Amino acid sequence: MRYLKLYARFIPIYFKSKTEHGFGFYMDFVGFALSHIVSYAVIWALMSRFQTINGWNMYEVMIIYTLNMLTYAIAAVFFFFQMNDVEEDVHKGSFDSLLVKPINPFIHMIIRSFGHFFLGDIVIAILMLGFCFSRLDLHPNLAAYAGFVALLLGAVLIQAAFIVITGSMCFWIVRARAVMNVVIFGIRGFADYPISIYSKVLRVILTFIIPYGFVNFYPSQLILDKEGGSLFVSWLPYATPVVGLILFFIAYRVWNAGLNRYQGTGS
Amino acid sequence: MPLIEVQNLRKEFKRQKRRDGFWPLMKSLVYREYEQKVAVEDISFTIDQGEIVGYIGPNGAGKSTTIKMMVGILVPTSGAVHVNGLVPFENRIKNARRIGAVFGQKSQLWWDTPVIESLRLTKYMYDIPEDRYQQNMALFGDILGLDEFKNVAVRSLSLGQRMRADLCAALLHDPDIVYLDEPTIGLDVVVKERIREFIREINRERGTTVILTTHDMSDIEKLCSRVMVVDHGKLMYDGNLTTLKNDYGNMETMELDTEEVFVMDDALLRMGITSSQTEEARTQLVYDKKNINSSAVIKWIMDRYSVRDFKVKETEIEEIIRNLYAGFSQEERPRQEVMA
Incomplete structure (x- = not known):
């Protein structure tokens, strides 16, 4: 509760300092979002040629893509620049200042900055979801919406966990951003399409090892009522919130291990 | 009870040995050598x-x-x-x-x-x-x-x-x-x-x-x-x-300008002057003020030379610290004053 109150103090000041840059601030939203238009165009070009891939039609593939983008953007608002800042602090030696404040450094890291860049993504994603739902003639009821939100939260936690885990590498490796880019942008890219189209090995990896499948593929099976296409066991689509919680817990442990290393306990 | 208590504090850092050259670098990717660096060694103190x-x-x-x-x-x-x-x-x-x-x-x-x-x-x-x-x-x-x-x-x-x-x-x-x-x-x-x-x-x-x-x-x-x-x-x-x-700032430097050319004398050395330096009319004498006082020195010199000007300089704190750091390399045991 105290942290929420602090957050409410921090964010207006953050925005005030950013909006001082004027025009550039608004361009941040637009610029980031434009790249997604290209991606949608690729899906459109691909799908208008093949009609369906692996039983998923164009709007369904777009939903898969959009869910990946939406959940990543939400997670990134709270973690992306924040973890970047941490890396820079560790590199420059200014990370100490987080350790002399009477706040859990993890919370401090989150609240001291805000990824407004990603707000544009969120807006586009929500518009695209609405568009795809209407094209597919989906009319979820209230209970379905509640379930959808639970799945989304799980997916956001998964995305956040990966940002935190890869970012925490800076406590061990000097320039960790390379690691971060490979994992986040490389492997996450696989989840832009239904993972059922990939080879068995890749499916296992994306389900059990680096479980990006839970970000969009398994939730989509539920939302889009994709029976028969289930991978491994049939209840996996329900597992997203649990996977999210577990993964985020692991991420927090990794962060703490990183902090311990920084403080020189060597654990 | 003191506010801060530090007892036998020690901190070691493990630092990767860095190597130059291509092969040593390649080798370091597979096998890393570390060296121990002791940053703080057995420090104890209390602060009130x-x-x-x-x-x-x-x-x-x-x-x-x-x-x-x-x-x-x-x-x-x-x-x-x-x-x-x-x-x-x-x-x-x-x-x-x-x-x-x-x-x-x-x-x-x-x-x-x-x-x-x-x-x-x-x-x-x-x-x-x-x-x-x-x-x-x-x-x-x-x-x-x-x-x-x-x-x-x-x-x-x-x-x-x-x-x-x-x-x-x-x-x-x-x-x-x-x-x-x-x-x-x-x-x-x-x-x-x-x-x-x-x-x-x-x-x-x-x-x-x-x-x-x-x-x-x-x-x-x-x-x-x-x-x-x-x-x-x-x-x-x-x-x-x-x-x-x-303890460390007991050296004094006397600076004098003389009419005649100053020549260092054994008598001065016996009095306790530890070093002298003469440049044209200006002479600098260094001595430990515990052993002699400046008036004895100036009296001896004024009896033999006509002194135009002189001044006595105490050791500045920078100098003291420098002496202290220099002393550490020879002197193993730290000097410690018991705090009341």
Whole structure:
């Protein structure tokens, strides 16, 4: 509760300092979002040629893509620049200042900055979801919406966990951003399409090892009522919130291990 | 019970050996060699409430490492630190509420925000009551002269302004102890004086314990009742400034201008002059003032030469510290004065 109150103090000041840059601030939203238009165009070009891939039609593939983008953007608002800042602090030696404040450094890291860049993504994603739902003639009821939100939260936690885990590498490796880019942008890219189209090995990896499948593929099976296409066991689509919680817990442990290393306990 | 208790504190760092050349580099990718570096070795001391302690030593002597362990940023390899009865690294957040810290050139304020907003965030972060905040702002703002730049973003401040803002932020929550790592580095004389005045004022008014590292000996002279000198991770001296001066600052230099050409004489050497240097009409004689006094020297010389001018210089504090550092390499055992 105290942290929420602090957050409410921090964010207006953050925005005030950013909006001082004027025009550039608004361009941040637009610029980031434009790249997604290209991606949608690729899906459109691909799908208008093949009609369906692996039983998923164009709007369904777009939903898969959009869910990946939406959940990543939400997670990134709270973690992306924040973890970047941490890396820079560790590199420059200014990370100490987080350790002399009477706040859990993890919370401090989150609240001291805000990824407004990603707000544009969120807006586009929500518009695209609405568009795809209407094209597919989906009319979820209230209970379905509640379930959808639970799945989304799980997916956001998964995305956040990966940002935190890869970012925490800076406590061990000097320039960790390379690691971060490979994992986040490389492997996450696989989840832009239904993972059922990939080879068995890749499916296992994306389900059990680096479980990006839970970000969009398994939730989509539920939302889009994709029976028969289930991978491994049939209840996996329900597992997203649990996977999210577990993964985020692991991420927090990794962060703490990183902090311990920084403080020189060597654990 | 002392406020800060440090016992047999030790900190080692594992550092990867760096190699030059292509093959050694390739090899280091597979097999890494580490070397142990001892940054702090068996340091013990206690600090009481209300002291202003100067913690000095050459670069890399282990000053910052010790302070980081006292703050709770670093975990000791062995030994113990207790601050207010707490082990800092185990109770880092609790400890943080009661201390303030300023780390030299790294600001802890929010880079893009105006100073006043940064200070207000500090208020919320430490849950400082509004009336206390206003009171402190009035007092600190006055001594530090914050008004002239409080609406300026931190990134646009000059070094001196930034340091003043950082000091204010570090003390807003009335900490029991404030750690200042080179608070006057790179600042002009006027700002330095202002900062010293502030530190003195806080110490006097609030009884705040101050621990500061510095390379500026006038900081020590003007602020510190007690000096601790570290070198190579060991505590070499711990005591008050006067004793330090008496023990290490006993050399005097006499400078004289003579009509005749000065020639060094055995009689002077027997009196205790340790070295002499003559350049045209000017001569410098160095001696230990414990062995002879300057009047005996000048009398001997005036009997033989016509002296146009002379002056006697005491060892400056810089010189004392230099002697001290130089002495460490020969003298193994640290000199330690028992604190009452």
